[in-house]
Amino acid sequence: MNIHEYQAKELLAKFGVGVPAGHAALTVEEAVEAAKKLPGPLYVVKAQIHAGGRGKGKFKELGPDAKGGVRLAKTLDDVKQDAEDMLGNTLVTVQTGDAGKQVNRLYVTDGVDIAEEYYLSMLVDRATGRVALIVSTEGGMDIEEVAHSTPEKITTITIDPAEGFMPHHGRAVAFALNLDGELNKQAQKLSKQLYEAFMALDCEMLEINPLVETKDGNLLVLDTKMSFDGNALFRHPDVAALRDETEEDPAEVEASEYDLAYIKLDGNIGCMVNGAGLAMATMDIIKLNGAFPANFLDVGGGATTEKVTAAFKIILSDPAVEGILVNIFGGIMKCDIIADGIVAAAKEVNLSVPLVVRLEGTNVEKGKEILANSGLPIVPADDLGDAAKKIVAQVKEAA
Ligand code: ADP
Numbered sequence: 273m274n275i276h277e278y279q280a281k282e283l284l285a286k287f288g289v290g291v292p293a294g295h296a297a298l299t300v301e302e303a304v305e306a307a308k309k310l311p312g313p314l315y316v317v318k319a320q321i322h323a324g325g326r327g328k329g330k331f332k333e334l335g336p337d338a339k340g341g342v343r344l345a346k347t348l349d350d351v352k353q354d355a356e357d358m359l360g361n362t363l364v365t366v367q368t369g370d371a372g373k374q375v376n377r378l379y380v381t382d383g384v385d386i387a388e389e390y391y392l393s394m395l396v397d398r399a400t401g402r403v404a405l406i407v408s409t410e411g412g413m414d415i416e417e418v419a420h421s422t423p424e425k426i427t428t429i430t431i432d433p434a435e436g437f438m439p440h441h442g443r444a445v446a447f448a449l450n451l452d453g454e455l456n457k458q459a460q461k462l463s464k465q466l467y468e469a470f471m472a473l474d475c476e477m478l479e480i481n482p483l484v485e486t487k488d489g490n491l492l493v494l495d496t497k498m499s500f501d502g503n504a505l506f507r508h509p510d511v512a513a514l515r516d517e518t519e520e521d522p523a524e525v526e527a528s529e530y531d532l533a534y535i536k537l538d539g540n541i542g543c544m545v546n547g548a549g550l551a552m553a554t555m556d557i558i559k560l561n562g563a564f565p566a567n568f569l570d571v572g573g574g575a576t577t578e579k580v581t582a583a584f585k586i587i588l589s590d591p592a593v594e595g596i597l598v599n600i601f602g603g604i605m606k607c608d609i610i611a612d613g614i615v616a617a618a619k620e621v622n623l624s625v626p627l628v629v630r631l632e633g634t635n636v637e638k639g640k641e642i643l644a645n646s647g648l649p650i651v652p653a654d655d656l657g658d659a660a661k662k663i664v665a666q667v668k669e670a671a
């Protein structure tokens with residue numbers, strides 16, 4: 273789960289991390305009030321969306337010469353103008369895709385006199401089973417580009433969670449950033465605080481870009497992105513409460529309400545499968561047959577009629593779907609119950625695209641009979657290969 277920059281900064285501040293003062297705003301009036309509470313003379317108005325690259329982003333409604341989603345404002349009138357420009361409009365950045373994201377919240381924050389911009393991030397590195405702390409002197413820009421063209425400017429420090437954050441980790445961060453004296457000490461302290469926050473909050477990723485050195489010699493977190501391990505959210509109700517569903521794919525939000533694992537993909541064949549392994553095999557075999565899956569969808573072990581209906585609706589809400597492949601193994605669930613669910617769901621949603629169903633497992637004959645007698649144009653399949661061939665052929669025929 274991702275959260276907004278201002279929320280992440282509020283969380284980090286509780287761990288002692290230095291962030292510029294700022295306030296969130298939902299309206300133009302609130303943005304001006306937020307600025308009044310800051311000392312000035314420089315304010316920064318920042319669009320709050322779950323995507324980076326806002327500074328260089330463009331608003332769809334404002335034309336190519338308008339400023340982006342991070343703006344320096346010198347007066348309260350400028351703050352007002354920037355808030356009017358941003359709220360309700362669509363910001364397109366390198367991370368949003370062409371559709372962009374509507375800006376519904378702003379963060380009005382202190383303008384900082386920047387001397388240097390650095391990069392620092394932490395993530396769970398699956399390869400080593402440890403936390404990787406990544407630092408670079410090349411902050412503020414696209415870190416993928418830095419990694420590609422000047423990889424020597426990126427330092428990775430690995431922290432063993434059993435050992436925890438040791439003083440040498442902090443010294444390595446300060447050294448990699450080339451910092452002396454007071455700043456060197458600050459970097460050691462800051463990286464320790466960030467690690468503590470990362471562990472305490474069960475983060476998946478914490479990125480600070482840029483981490484800045486101010487002209488008066490302080491290290492401050494100027495921009496941050498934070499994401500959390502969804503499986504650990506139950507331990508952090510305060511973090512879970514920060515979820516902003518307007519930033520997420522509506523179909524994925526609906527799927528999570530029914531406890532379905534759903535991820536939208538780019539293809540045209542909707543898949544409804546139980547078990548993640550079977551779902552992946554199904555997607556692979558669709559590709560082997562020359563088509564592409566429109567989604568990953570795992571209905572789980574105990575697929576009820578209600579769940580199957582919700583799954584059908586979610587798949588069909590994607591206009592790209594031209595056919596559906598149901599591939600279910602009846603282990604704990606019996607095939608006849610699943611068949612009942614499929615028939616009921618197909619009737620309820622007024623199925624408008626070809627549907628191929630492959631059932632296997634307990635009571636499979638009974639299940640097939642139910643499908644055959646349903647009066648619906650359901651195409652039965654015998655095995656995975658057969659199922660994939662049939663749905664790809666059906667979709668081609670219908671096109
Ligand atoms: P994004 O990464 O989404 O473009 P950032 O918050 O990193 O957004 O802002 C982009 C750039 O704007 C920063 O690299 C920095 O140079 C400048 N900036 C952002 N916040 C401030 C601030 N509070 N004071 C001064 N400059 C800022």
Ligand code: MG
Nearest residue numbers: 324481482495
């Ligand atoms: Mg940034």
